[in-house]
Amino acid sequence: MKKSLLFACLLLSFLSPGFAQKQATWIWYPGDYEVWLGNNMQNRRTERGTFLPPFWKLDSHYNLIDFHKDFDIPEAEEVELTVEGRYNVKIDGKAFPGFPTKITVPAGKHRVSLKVFCQDRVPAIFVKGKNVVSDNSWLVTFEDKEWIDETGKASDQSGTTWLKAGSWNFNTAQTPPSAFRLNTTEQAAVKTERKPGSILLDFGKETFGFIKLNGLTGKGKVMIYYGESREEALATETCETTDELHLAMTQKRDSVMELTKAFRYVSIQFDGSVSIDNVSMLYEYLPVADRGSFRCSDEQINKIYDVAAYTLHLNTREFFIDGIKRDRWVWSGDASQSYLMNYYLLFDSPTVTRTMLAMRGKDPVTSHINTIMDYSSYWFISIYDYYLYSGDKAFVQQFYPRMQSLMDYMLARRNKNGLLEGLAGDWVFIDWAEGLSKKGEVSFEQLLFARSLETMAVCANIVNDVPNATKYAKLAADVKQTLFSAYWNEQKQALVHSRINGVPTENVTRYANMFAIFFNYLDEAKKQAVKKHVLLNPDVPRITTPYMRFYELEALCALGEQTYVTKEMKAYWGGMLDLGATSFWEEYNPTKKGAEHYAMYGREFGKSLCHAWGASPIYLLGKYYLGVKPLTPAYDTYLIEPQLGGLAWIDGKVPTPDGDVSVYCSAKDIRVTGAAAGTGTLRFASKAKPICKQGAIRTTSDGKFELTIEKGKSYVVSYKL
Template structure:
């Protein structure tokens, strides 16, 4: 027992004697804003036959002016580095610091650090790194600080302001702005290629997603890429759903990566003029999830079905859960709800669930059902319910609760005299694609 006590005391002493290491900072923003911003970016990458194909519903945007602040009680003075996406000012204890400081010094004691950031084109965001003064989800934010100055020059308090805790995707590199966020990629080669009627058909072995890379392009003319799930689609230059054209005027060889990601297995490369290319490869884009669940049985075919389903699900796990990598590449609430359930078993990727729920909901005022589909609004509520059951993340439910209330208020205002829902102007009653199926009356 004496030896145990000695070991315990030594362990405690070692813990107290350890130096205080710098805490981990991350980029933060007004909660939900970056989720909305990135979903806008991602969903508007869809093209059809080279034309832009936008979503069918209202798209919200981020708040362009956001106030961030937090109070700290420092045992000693700290040097604090500031990284900001946007135009900003900095205050310590309400006193403005001139210019756009990259580094500030905060003395020991209790202090309040505040930054106000404006950014029209990207989400206002900050990254603060000191030894203990760091930006994280404990910071408070608002898009409307209700501050004013009276005739004497006295600044008002902010008693009428609603503050909420900051949002974050755990982006921990201060040199990479949030707006530069991209999923990782890795190079992959085609498993075969063969001459086609007017070009070369590349087979990448299975359905995949990413950016085609043309190596050693040279000459003057046009290089064209026709994508397909099958050889027939890729070879159908007049009917394939997605394609790329690149006008070339290069005296020296140069590599070129297509600007937009595509879903495909086969790629038909064609060129005119004197354009030549050394080789064609791809950058496979993926979400870096961790496999948590597995399945194996004595039935080889059933095992293969599971593996194909898991791979397909991983392809559709991107910045958000989408309905399909080729079409629509959109965040549909009904499709996402199925993804959540598969995700809890396969990857237990809670952050992507939260991002998807925030992106789907958007902002107030509510003017339509989610994706304009009545039952998709209810799938959204079910998604939050299941998320809480699987994770116990009470904070997320508390944070998103005001958006739940306003959506339910909208729904409540669309009930008929029997207290049930039926079609109203603006609603898409999505029951089935079948022709002549009546969609009139109350939805049960």
């Protein structure tokens, strides 16, 4: 009995927080690692051997950082220190000599602090003791505004701004942040064609990584031509990416190319006495698993979903990038869509925040994000979405000042009417569309601006900045009021595209109209008018990029047109599959023929055949077919409103911060399992009285039915569609 009691006491003491070894992780100044990593990644782009860096301003990390935390520990403990950079370490303000790798922290209350300088990498620390460990509860600053007067007295007021440290998942001393690399795995080609002096490889689908030449020997030149299509790999003069080697080797060895490339096909040509046993690749990827899923009665839709998921994975790297072949940069418009797809497939919040921070960079703000006016607005809207899906208040609280300074920049660039109009240095993008006017006060830009101001009002309330919350909300309301008084055309029953010199044009485009629907800026009458006169009107110029098809189809889904969207999805994304696509493209125009599909930007193979914005079916099928979306931050309350869209049945999962929501729906029954936290509402229509044994169904004022979904519980509803 005594042994059992002793064992129980030991077990309890082992499980108690005071006894357990706390988790240490590498920490740094928040946002700095993301900026540093982004600079490294975005400067890897080459085009036929030429280095092509981004054309916008790149910031740098702060190279001198103070770290500290106050501890209260029950007994003295030895603490190990690993640091990226030169540093000093202090306990209660008293410095240790040299660069100690171990210190002893006495029992009781003590402040442990380090000051680190590092120019080529981000200053970072890894502190590991029993209780004294580095984590994101440490405070950091790049600017110590303390001083000591002539008597030795420290200043009695502080002007230093301290933030909580940044971190990711570097949880051992041997994995410093600067050593981070994506994972790789070796893969073989599915088909190899050899001729004297040449090898043509087909890896079976679009892929990304390093080409590896195995058993390489001899003297001569090796040229490698990469192609997303067979035609591109064989076009030695016009393919977008190449590698070149000059050899003088007497012994066989394997050689891995220095930089990653995107390709399906690879053409290798060599001369002299060069010999290559075989060629493989090192596939490079971020190890993040799918949590969301979707299956339905239509196999083509299933294939579209699978290829969309693969497309998103290829473009989910250190950050969400635009496309794997050409730019490989972080573009705000592209990334804002990747975030939404991510919430329905991966729910990988670290990649979202890394990407947002890398794009935002540092103050002062001297241009729009990516130099594009609409892309600054997308950055704000992405924060709105991120908070809704994740509930991450800490991110907003930490980076609210950077939101303010970017918004100040935008506010300073308004014209006399209080609206945004392209100034010198502003790229007004909107979409790749031939003949699309960017002149004057474009309605689409005002709509995004209003939403950005609404985001600022939400974030100001989160940080208890009440005066600015009121200011931003008023500005948003003013822009929205102007949007409808200046751009709504009663005759056309739509928002017109622009005003030039204060005069509205007669031109109607889809952009502002479709965003106004899912931003819920239109009343029901205007929504139906826009659907009829714009979205379903063949006379309004069609959209050919997956980028804006995303939003067009979202607007139609928000209007309940899922059956129409199913047909459009099958025609548009299915059209790419019919042409042999293994990932989705930057642009698709069904009127083009053959290799015409690969041309863009005046270049024969300029188009990206793996572009993140092509993966939008993930989002559409999760949010508007499975019908799952958060109503309040972090899915504290959420809606499940499944829509078959002409399909016989649908089945899938939607990830949340706390588990997944499972949904199955046919014309006869709905099966739902709630997430591990939060309260859901299942909403549906039925021609007969529905039955559910697991919960009470209630009738809504508009004649639909609702059922409360409690956390972790499963429900089966019998109904008649």
